[in-house]
Amino acid sequence: MPIVTLSSKGQLVIPKEIREALGVKPGKKVFFKMVKDHLVEIVPLPEDPVRHFCGIFKEGSSLTKALLKEREEDKKREEKKFNRLLRTSRVSKARK
Numbered sequence: 001m002p003i004v005t006l007s008s009k010g011q012l013v014i015p016k017e018i019r020e021a022l023g024v025k026p027g028k029k030v031f032f033k034m035v036k037d038h039l040v041e042i043v044p045l046p047e048d049p050v051r052h053f054c055g056i057f058k059e060g061s062s063l064t065k066a067l068l069k070e071r072e073e074d075k076k077r078e079e080k081k082f083n084r085l086l087r088t089s090r091v092s093k094a095r096k
Helices: 016-022 049-053 063-095
Strands: 030-036 039-044
Protein backbone atom coordinates (compact mmCIF):
# COMPACT_ATOMS: atom_id res chain seq x y z
CA MET A 1 0.00 0.00 0.00
CA PRO A 2 1.62 3.25 -1.16
CA ILE A 3 1.97 6.19 1.21
CA VAL A 4 1.65 9.74 -0.16
CA THR A 5 2.45 13.13 1.36
CA LEU A 6 0.10 16.09 1.34
CA SER A 7 1.71 19.25 -0.09
CA SER A 8 1.46 22.68 1.53
CA LYS A 9 -1.26 23.51 -1.03
CA GLY A 10 -3.34 20.46 0.00
CA GLN A 11 -2.38 18.45 -3.09
CA LEU A 12 -1.93 14.68 -3.23
CA VAL A 13 -0.31 12.56 -5.90
CA ILE A 14 -2.37 9.47 -6.68
CA PRO A 15 0.06 6.57 -7.08
CA LYS A 16 0.56 5.33 -10.66
CA GLU A 17 -0.94 1.85 -10.13
CA ILE A 18 -4.12 3.37 -8.67
CA ARG A 19 -4.39 5.96 -11.50
CA GLU A 20 -4.01 3.18 -14.07
CA ALA A 21 -6.58 0.96 -12.34
CA LEU A 22 -9.09 3.85 -12.25
CA GLY A 23 -8.28 5.01 -15.77
CA VAL A 24 -7.45 8.51 -14.52
CA LYS A 25 -5.40 10.62 -16.94
CA PRO A 26 -4.14 14.21 -16.55
CA GLY A 27 -7.04 16.68 -16.68
CA LYS A 28 -9.67 14.06 -15.79
CA LYS A 29 -11.97 15.01 -12.92
CA VAL A 30 -12.45 12.76 -9.90
CA PHE A 31 -14.97 12.89 -7.08
CA PHE A 32 -13.82 12.45 -3.48
CA LYS A 33 -16.50 11.01 -1.24
CA MET A 34 -16.19 10.70 2.53
CA VAL A 35 -17.33 7.15 3.37
CA LYS A 36 -16.69 7.13 7.10
CA ASP A 37 -14.87 9.50 9.39
CA HIS A 38 -11.50 8.21 8.16
CA LEU A 39 -12.19 6.67 4.72
CA VAL A 40 -12.29 8.44 1.37
CA GLU A 41 -13.56 6.99 -1.91
CA ILE A 42 -12.16 8.30 -5.22
CA VAL A 43 -14.61 8.05 -8.12
CA PRO A 44 -13.58 9.11 -11.66
CA LEU A 45 -16.25 11.30 -13.27
CA PRO A 46 -17.43 10.55 -16.82
CA GLU A 47 -16.17 12.80 -19.62
CA ASP A 48 -19.75 13.62 -20.68
CA PRO A 49 -22.03 13.22 -17.65
CA VAL A 50 -25.22 13.90 -19.65
CA ARG A 51 -24.48 11.15 -22.15
CA HIS A 52 -23.26 8.82 -19.39
CA PHE A 53 -26.48 9.11 -17.36
CA CYS A 54 -28.86 9.29 -20.33
CA GLY A 55 -31.40 6.47 -20.03
CA ILE A 56 -30.44 5.54 -16.49
CA PHE A 57 -34.11 5.66 -15.44
CA LYS A 58 -35.58 3.63 -18.32
CA GLU A 59 -37.05 1.15 -15.87
CA GLY A 60 -40.16 2.14 -13.95
CA SER A 61 -42.53 5.04 -14.46
CA SER A 62 -41.76 7.91 -16.80
CA LEU A 63 -40.98 11.13 -14.99
CA THR A 64 -41.70 13.08 -18.18
CA LYS A 65 -45.21 11.62 -18.46
CA ALA A 66 -45.88 12.35 -14.79
CA LEU A 67 -44.70 15.94 -15.23
CA LEU A 68 -46.82 16.46 -18.35
CA LYS A 69 -49.87 15.05 -16.55
CA GLU A 70 -49.28 17.37 -13.58
CA ARG A 71 -48.91 20.38 -15.87
CA GLU A 72 -52.16 19.49 -17.67
CA GLU A 73 -53.95 19.34 -14.30
CA ASP A 74 -52.44 22.69 -13.32
CA LYS A 75 -53.63 24.19 -16.60
CA LYS A 76 -57.19 22.96 -16.00
CA ARG A 77 -57.18 24.39 -12.47
CA GLU A 78 -55.92 27.75 -13.74
CA GLU A 79 -58.60 27.85 -16.46
CA LYS A 80 -61.35 27.18 -13.89
CA LYS A 81 -59.97 29.89 -11.65
CA PHE A 82 -59.74 32.34 -14.56
CA ASN A 83 -63.31 31.55 -15.67
CA ARG A 84 -64.60 32.15 -12.14
CA LEU A 85 -62.85 35.51 -12.06
CA LEU A 86 -64.39 36.45 -15.41
CA ARG A 87 -67.90 35.53 -14.21
CA THR A 88 -67.37 37.52 -11.02
CA SER A 89 -66.23 40.60 -12.91
CA ARG A 90 -69.22 40.37 -15.34
CA VAL A 91 -71.64 40.14 -12.44
CA SER A 92 -70.13 43.16 -10.71
CA LYS A 93 -70.25 45.18 -13.96
CA ALA A 94 -73.92 44.23 -14.49
CA ARG A 95 -74.81 45.52 -11.02
CA LYS A 96 -73.33 48.97 -11.71
